[in-house]
Amino acid sequence: MTAPSTNTAKPATGILALLKTAFINALVALVLFSLMVGIRTEAGSSGQLTYWTRFGELASLVAIVFGGSIVIELLRQWIGPTGAEKLVPPALQSGMSLIGRYLTPALLIFTLLVPVIFYDQRYILDLAILVLTYVMLGWGLNVVVGLAGLLDLGYVAFYAVGAYSYGLLATNFGWSFWICLPLAGILAAFWGVLLGFPVLRLRGDYLAIVTLAFGEIIRLVIINWQELTGGPNGVSGIPRPTFFGIPLDNSDEGFAARLGIEYSPTHRIVFLFYLILALALLTNWVTIRLRRLPIGRAWEALREDEVACRALGINTTTTKLTAFAxxxxxxxxxxxxxxxxxGFISPESFTFQESALVLAIVVLGGMGSQLGVALAALAMIGGFELFRGLETYRMLVFGMAMVLIMIWRPRGLIGHRAPTVFLTKAQAISSDLVKEGHG
Amino acid sequence: MNGDKILTVDRLTMRFGGIVAVQDLSFDAERKKITALIGPNGAGKTTVFNCITGFYKPSAGAIRLAHDDGRVIALERLNDFRIAKQAKVARTFQNIRLFPGMTALENLMVAQHNALMRASGFTLLGLVGAPGYRDAEKRAIDLATDWLRRVNLLDRADDAAGNFAYGDQRRLEIARAMCTEPALLCLDEPAAGLNARESAALSELLLSIRNELGTSILLIEHDMSVVMEISDHIVVMDHGVKIAEGTPREVRDDPKVIAAYLGADEEEAVAVMESGT
Structure with a gap:
């Protein structure tokens, strides 16, 4: 498993090795399944233990494992990163690089046109808004996990702080969205620093566990602090956003009436779409700028080697805190x-599953890559909807797809790092060299 | 030993539980000179280094750094990154610690973090692209380019540091330490793993740092050809205490030094005795 490249170089010995691996896998499957599937036990009518054998099912399972491991190993060698250079023809390679160059602008233009193209399809617009929300969350978490290398399993806590900040300020004081938006960001950053302080000494697994706990603590506080947050009932009647003060409804003061066009509920959806797009692009722009500033370089250096950072006089405490914030x-x-x-929020929206999903997007996208995160969010959220027709098998197919992607591209969809400064030519750095951080 | 002292180590003691790694060690390093700290394996050299550069907190003793402008800094009271930031002591590591996923140029830019942070208005000015920051960044790139040229790695500026050969990584790490514009440069076995040609180039680089820039250097080294060739002053340690100090010639002829090396490693003893003859 450590050196599959030798297999691709010598296919003759590869086949033997392949069969050997498949045989071992099948043997493990046989041992595992012989008790789980091969023999079935049940309490009989008078309480005695009855059992019967199911060797047919057992044999078919073992055969599936045998065949499957051959197929996966073959796919690994053909599509996987180790053999990719040798097997991809040059024409395809230049085509890929062409796609790579125009992918970002093409995606951006397409995204801008989504409300125009799908104006009548409410479902697609809603889905696009959802995808963009996760793109933004992914980009935000990417600063912490991808750049600074700090594994944060409680990111949803900040999402919750932002949501409740706006929800409570708007319902209690009637403040507008545009005042509350920066406040929500500031409050979340404040909680980020609060979380950062105690966990600064922790690394790796320990950091992950504490951030996970922090996410749960925030959720439990929201559930139990009923006077303020309404507990499990949540906060309802949160005002809808206004077009810089002009409501997007069918009143006489509304957006449609002022423009003299016919009112449609889609106006609000389109507005929401562009709002989240603007917020996501702001996140992206700031992150790209920060990467090229000393603070961003310090984050990446921290991910590479913390001891060396200290020897160069970098204050690792504040550097980590700024990443968290x-x-x-x-x-x-x-x-x-x-x-x-x-318009309604409750603690149920901020479970650990959300943190895990956002983290999966960052890891799948390729840690530190902005485009990768966007593609991963599209694949994770959009792809999940795509499999809706499969009903109960949806999770299975989805999990399988994730496993396959992780086998082929263990460092994520975009697996290389672009340098932040260059003298003559910016060369992409292979992900083999880039560290993942120790937390 | 009556010159201008940059570093004064006074009765430094470092204990790890019951083990005394360094005991009552006192020595000085002169300004604009190269001071070497040598001794058999396990003599406590790296422990001394870690105390000076803030990675360990000494159990007892004082470490004073006198800057050109007359400021005297008590290093044992500073910790961690402040030694590099405020006292301007830079170091390299025995097992090279570059940022392997970043380019050579980026490595040298990270070394100028504190100066660039100030110039970028702690990120706020830099975020809006203020011209002052752009100039500062340009100067930082110039300094980095200059150092890449000095260590002969200019043509590889945009390559990932992790891809460099061992000797190149050693030189890049020295360049990175120098980009922090230190008053005292501490090198932990800079010649380890280098071949004869690379060692000679290293000696030349260190001499040029001393002669052209006037940076004081403190180094730990096992390669006696390098130590004897470039050092102005040598401190010999064994079992956590100082057993001798002086010029290369004095140290080479010191029977206690020879005994320490003979007791530790025959080859090294021979190297000490034969070097320079």
């Missing part, structure tokens, strides 16, 4: 948007 701030913005879109 920046990531949390974007999470807070996204949370405020979520609250205004839904």
């Amino acid at each position: 920046t990531g949390a701030m974007f999470g807070g913005f996204a949370g405020a948007f979520f609250a205004t879109r839904q």
Whole structure:
């Protein structure tokens, strides 16, 4: 498993090795399934133990494992990163690089046109808004996990802080969305720093566990602090966003009436779409700028080697805190948007599953890559909807797809790092060299 | 030993539980000179280094750094990154610690973090693209380019540091330390793993740092040809205490040094005795 490249170089010995691996896998499957599937036990009518054998099913399972491991190993060698250079013809390679160059602008233009193309399809517009929300969350978490290399399993806490900040400020004081949006970001950043302080000494697994706990604590506080947050009932009646003060409804003061066009509920959806697009692009722009500033370089250096950072006089404490705060701030913005879109928030929206999903998007996208995160969000959220027709098998297919992607591209969809500064020519750096951080 | 001292180590003691790694060690390093710290394996050299550069907190003793402008800094009271930031002491590591996923140029830019942070208005000015920051960044790139030229790695500026050969990584790490514009440069076995030609180039680089820039250097080294050739002053340690110090010639002829090396490693003893003859 450690050196599959030798297999591709010598296919003759590869086949033997392949069969050997498949045989071993099948043997393990046989041992495992012989008790789980091969023998079935049940309590009989008078309480005695009855059992019967199911060797047919057992044999077919073992055969599936045998065949499957051959297929997966073959796919690994053909499509996987190790053999990719040798097997991809040059024409295809130049085509790929052409696609790579125009993918970002093409995606951006397409995204801008989505409300125009799919104006009548409410479902697609809603889905696009959802995808963009996760793109923004992914980009926000990317600062913490991808750049600074700090594994954060409680990112949803900042999303919740942002959502509740807007929800409570708007319902209690009647403040507008545009005042609450920066406040939500600031409050989330504040909580980011609060979380950052105690966990600064922790690394790796320990950091992940504490951030996970932090996410749960925020959720439990929201559930139990009933006077403020309404507990499990949530906050309802959160005001919808206005077009800079002009409501998007069918009143006489509304957006449609002022423009003299016929009112349609889609106006609000389109507005929400562009709002989240603007927020996501802001996140992206700020992250790209930050990467080229000393603070961004310090984040990446921290991910590469913390001891060396200290020897160069970099204050690792504040550097980590700023990463936490920046990531949390974007999470807070996204949370405020979520609250205004839904009009109702409850603790159920901020479970660990959300953190895991956003983290999966960052890891799948390729840590530190902006385009990769966007593509991964599209694949994760959009792809999940695509498999809706499969009903109960949806999770199975989806999990399988994730496993396959991780086998082929263990460092994510976009597996290389672009340098932040160059003298003559910017060369992409192979992900083999880039560290993942120790937390 | 009556010159202008940049570093004064006074009765430094470092204990790890019951083990005394360094005991009552006192020595000085002169300004604009190269001071070497040598001794058999396990003598406590790296422990001394880690105390000076803030990675360990000494159990007892004082470490004073006197800057050109007359400021005297008590290094044992500073910790961690402040030694590099405020006291301007830079170091390299025995096992090279570059940022392997970043380019050579990026490595040298990270070294100028504190100066660039100030110039970028702690990120706010830099975020809006203020011209002051752009100039500062240009100067930082110029300094980095200059150092890449000095260590002969200019043509590889945009390559990932992790792809460099061992000797190149060693030189890049020294360049990175120098980009922090240190008053005292501490090198932990800079010649380890280098071949004879690379060692000679290293000696030349270190001499040029001393002669042209006037940076004081403190180094730990096992390669006696390098130590004897470039050092102005040598401190010999064994079992956590100082057993001798002086010029290369004095140290080479010192029977206690020879005994320490003979007791530790025959080859090294021979190297000490034969070097320079």
